Amino acid sequence: MDVIKRNNVKVLGEGTQPIVFAHGFGCDWTAWRSVAPNFERDHKVILFDHVGAGGSDLTAYRSDKYSSYAGYVADVLEIIDELDMNDIVFVGHSAAAMIGMLASIQKPERFDSLVMVSPSPSFLDEGDYKGGFSRDDIDGLLEVLDSNFLGWSRSTAPLIMGNPERPELGDVLTGSFCRTDPDIAREFARVVFLADHRADVPNCTKRALVLQTQADLIAPVEVGHYMHDHLPNSELVLMKATGHCPHISAPEETSAAIRSFLAG
């Protein structure tokens, strides 16, 4: 198994300390294209796609392996082994913030610190905890996913993904962003939106930065506070940016926050 090919791993930059950027649900590595270059001078920059997204090897996808975060965490640890990395800064958006957190709990010796962009340990409301969604809401998401991935919408679900017989589509789509395989996206959605990793949060002892935006409709500000309160060693930064993807909508503010966290 070629880990580098499987996860479409790219290594850039001139520095020595590795900084890994991991994309969340619905995106691929290109989500970081306005943030990652800001770190190339001082770091070794690692970008990759989770299996099922972007340029990853779709044939490596197995429903049983990726039926929970564990499969994704294993992939991250394999990339770390393959590149023989230590002292890592792991920057993860949303779902990938959880993946990074779980990886650092498994192999703390490899990590220096974590940057969690719009993280959420659980999206479902439960008792006092306000994840933001009900089970019905998640079913609604799955239906919308189905509908978009049926083929009406090439914007998010390029046919190329399930269509090795039509390589010409590859050219049309080169330079596109955030492509995911429909069937895999559906299963990834279940992993991300039905998982509850609140119990793991206190076990993450690494220095962590929680980046929380204004009016994040996916991970509301209460969840940002929850993370900050339960991570033993964390800082919370409330950004001016709005929405769930500040690394896309406000790359400069995001980069600055990360830089000052790393300096501090």
Next chain:
Amino acid sequence: MPPSGAPPDETAEDLYESAPVGYLTLDSGGLITRVNGTLAGWLNLDKPALLGQKVQKILTPGARIFYETHCGPILRLEGALRQIALDLRRADGTRLPALMEWRRVDGLDGAPLGYRVMVVDATERRAYERELLDERERARKTAEELARLNADLETRVEARTADLVQLRKIESLGQLTGGVAHDMNNLLTPIVTCLDILSRSTNLSPRQERLLGGATEAAERARILVSRMLTFARRQHLEARPVDLTELVLGMHDLITRSIGPLIELHVQADPDLPLARVDPNQLELAILNLSVNARDAMNGQGHLTLRLGTTLIADGQPAPLPAGRYMSLVMRDTGAGMDAATLARATEPFFTTKAPGHGTGLGLSMVHGLAEQSGGALFIESVPQAGTTVTILLPLASEAVRATPAPPAPSYKEPVQRLRILLVDDDELVRSSVAAMLDELGHDVRDVATPLLALNEVNAAYPDLLISDFAMPGMTGLALIQAARQQRPSLPVLLVTGFANLPDLDATTLPRLSKPFSRAELASAIAQAAHVPNASLAT
């Protein structure tokens, strides 16, 4: 008023407000700045309630996640979204499935001014999609089920192929074994004969007598071994006749007990009034002994051995290696170590043994198997490791008519009844000279020749009292020779000597015959019989 029949006279404003699509304008931050009447109507909301809201607010929570995770980033990076399926939320909380088109509007300096959004009601289309998706899911399940069935079939075919390979292997082993046994018989004949002649000489020292005894015993063991090989190869000459199995088994009780040892309990159970089986009783006794010894070895000298006699009905259409009908069953069950699947699969293979060298030849079960099949029955073995083994022999029933016929008394002989002129033909020099010596010993006048043609000349020239012929000879079989000889002398008494006891050609004849190897006494008795049945015919 437009004339009736003319298209509606719409202003641009009318078109905007009442077009059959929804329309929205957003500022660069995603807040709604304008909305048309059609969309407000669909959502059942007043326009003022919509203005200034984030566009995500009119989406259902599920659609909002999709918008935030998939649409937002693409819209930002690429400036357009085509035909995205999203669910809108009406004032009453119900869902309006929609298809939406998004376009970013950039100012002259390239900075975004805002977005244009068109909304199409996709309620019916979405319902149809659901059906399609359900159908696809069903098809996928069917395909999976088919793949599973296919895989199942393949493993079954594989297993069958393995069975066939095993069968073919046993078949070729049978041919090989038969051939080897035949040659061994030819070699044993002179050995047995010479030993016999030697043992009859007087003035033997005790040491010579002991040595001779050892050699004779070894030859006898070799003879039994060859006979088991022949049974396996289904070439044993069987004296099948009606046999009362209960009587046979009870008669063997002591023999079995002795062979299994004192710590194994033997239980014999027999249904009352069992019909007779059709089988060679001597061979069956051998088979039962073989099975008893196997059971003893498997139980390490301790346990229970049960021998059950009954009948079994093989029904029509039942998968069995036998024609439908009633069969006698002899079941031997032990509480021994049992066999794993691999051992069980090979147990009846000749020379297959798991026993230490010198402790098993691996011919026991193959002999039993050969006997059962050659008798028109079958052998079944079931075994559970650590629990025990059950061996079942099925044998055909003897018809009632045969029941009354008593077994013919073994022919006795007094020597020498009569000095005969005997013509002996055998292509094998060793066999021929030793048999000739034996005949001489018995007081007969022997003329021996090496080929059937020479023999035919002799028949004409010398008028022998008896023709003793080997069966397998180059150029002409013993059977053909006898046929040719009888053309000239129809009443010529003959004795056929065979290595392969059970050749198909021979089955059809009642010619007196003698299986190799044989002792002097057996030869004498066969001669006595042959000389008295000169009219035995070639065909039954």
